[in-house]
Amino acid sequence: MTKVLLATRNAKxxxxxxxxxxxxxxxxxxVLGLADVDEFEEAPETGATFEDNALAKARDAAAATGLPSVADDSGISVDALNGMPGVLSARWAGKHGDDQANLELVLAQTSDTPDERRGAGFVCAAALVVPGGDEQVVRGEWRGTLLREARGTNGFGYDPIFRPEGEERSSAELSPAEKDSVSHRGRALRALLPHLRALA
Known part of the structure; x- marks a missing residue:
């Protein structure tokens, strides 16, 4: 059995x-998570792109644990905010990981934006680093529209205010299986499958 570390503490x-x-x-x-390995110092996310951050996290995890390591960096890009929050999505309201505050700030910043200009997209870069071996970086995108209020309790982050293209529900109203099949992270992680298959 080949152990692969997903460098995250996010259970979802x-x-x-x-x-x-x-x-x-x-x-x-x-697939192991950070809770399954000895703690190591994680560098802050200072990359200019999702790809930079994902690769840095995967390299840190592979170096610290000796395991093939996958890391992702993801966020939402809002057209009316010139592509922001982008790589700052997790700390848009100032404090890292305060999903509710981040979501409320984006809603406040786009409250005057008309419906036809509320385009948005989730972006995920995922990296796989094999100690002493290959590095792969892939990207998945998921386009949709920003809602005016939060809907649904599945998912996390900006899911409750994002309505995917061709869908009446928010991404927080989709089941986990539905979301896996179409989401930005699902697309990026599936793009890594051939490389994971090679490890197995």
Whole structure:
């Protein structure tokens, strides 16, 4: 059994990768999270792009643990905010990881934006670093529209205010399986599957 580390403490992200690996029939891979390995110092996310941050996190994890490591960096890009919050999505309201405050700030900043200009997209860059071996970086995008109020309780982050293209529901109203099949992170993680298959 090949152990692969997903460099996150986010249980929902971990569940997502485990479901994708399972759905792909990759029986030789066991996905671990940061809670399953000895703690190591994690560098702050200072990259200018999602790809920079994902690669830096995966390199840190692979170097510290000796395990093939996957890391992602993701966020929402709002057209009316010139593509922001972007890489600052997790700390848009000032404090890292305050989902509610971040979401409320984006809603406040776009409150005057007319419906036809409320385009937005989730972006995810995922990196796989094999100690002493290959590095792969992939990107997944998911376009949609910014809602005017939060809807739904599934998902996390900006999910409750994002309505995917072709969908009446917010991404927080989709089931985990529905979201995996279409989301930015699902797309990026599936793009890593051939490389994970090679490890198994």
């Amino acid at each position: 992200k971990l569940g997502e990768l485990r479901r994708i690996v399972e759905a792909a029939g990759l029986s030789g891979i066991e």
